Amino acid sequence: MAIAAAAAVAALSTGMPAQVAPGKAFPSLGEAGLVGGPLPGTAGKVVLVDFWASWCAPCKASFPAYSRLQSAYADRGLVVVAVSVDDDASAFAAFVARLKPSFATVHDPGHKLVGVVRVPTMPTSYLVDRSGKVRFMHPGFHGEQTERELRSEIESLLDEKSAAP
Amino acid sequence: MRSLRRKLSLLAALGAAGVLLGGCSTASAVRVHPWERAALADAAMNPDRDPEGTAMTEHVYFSREAASGGRGVGGSGCGCN
Numbered sequence: 320m321a322i323a324a325a326a327a328v329a330a331l332s333t334g335m336p337a338q339v340a341p342g343k344a345f346p347s348l349g350e351a352g353l354v355g356g357p358l359p360g361t362a363g364k365v366v367l368v369d370f371w372a373s374w375c376a377p378c379k380a381s382f383p384a385y386s387r388l389q390s391a392y393a394d395r396g397l398v399v400v401a402v403s404v405d406d407d408a409s410a411f412a413a414f415v416a417r418l419k420p421s422f423a424t425v426h427d428p429g430h431k432l433v434g435v436v437r438v439p440t441m442p443t444s445y446l447v448d449r450s451g452k453v454r455f456m457h458p459g460f461h462g463e464q465t466e467r468e469l470r471s472e473i474e475s476l477l478d479e480k481s482a483a484p
Numbered sequence: 485m486r487s488l489r490r491k492l493s494l495l496a497a498l499g500a501a502g503v504l505l506g507g508c509s510t511a512s513a514v515r516v517h518p519w520e521r522a523a524l525a526d527a528a529m530n531p532d533r534d535p536e537g538t539a540m541t542e543h544v545y546f547s548r549e550a551a552s553g554g555r556g557v558g559g560s561g562c563g564c565n
Contacts, residue, residue, distance in 0.1 A: 404519040
């Protein structure tokens with residue numbers, strides 16, 4: 320009982336929301352205060368949300384893969400949104416200017432969105448289905464393996480019928 | 485009346501234990517979250533950013549101490565590596 324009480328006290332003391340995981344609704348991107356670029360429409364779409372930073376080497380390696388996914392599946396309803404968690408907005412802008420990604424890149428100033436999502440590592444990507452629910456989560460980016468898994472998962476989500484009438 | 489007092493004191497003791505254990509838990513400790521590691525990811529934080537310099541320093545150190553393998557080698561530090 321004392322241990323249960325301690326756990327409750329510890330949970331209250333952190334005051335942090337639970338980590339977003341498969342099965343949970345992904346927070347609204349439109350209300351997250353994201354800046355740095357236009358946010359594409361995501362209603363009724365399959366959305367790949369990636370959290371990245373300019374100081375994160377695997378994040379840099381992941382961008383060409385996300386560009387390939389965007390070009391392969393955009394026509395069928397995939398939207399890729401890459402959310403930068405850089406402290407410095409100029410680092411975000413320089414990274415985007417250097418890599419010139421074909422998908423949407425936005426900046427999360429003050430870590431408002433990532434503080435709610437609470438990614439377990441950098442980078443982490445979330446595949447959100449047409450109804451806005453997280454279906455798959457990829458902590459880290461492991462090159463071809465991650466891209467192969469994402470392709471398979473994206474195709475399965477795109478094949479699902481839209482929840483919207 | 486005595487039973488009630490005992491129950492209250494037990495409850496107070498459990499509450500105090502909970503607060504103490506909660507303070508000891510890692511959840512209440514300061515943590516650097518994955519998205520806050522920009523400074524830690526800086527090249528200046530890498531102690532081996534000059535591999536040649538590190539190799540030379542180690543060569544001098546281990547020659548002087550006559551004990552090579554004291555750094556970066558697997559083992560438990562028991563001197564039996």
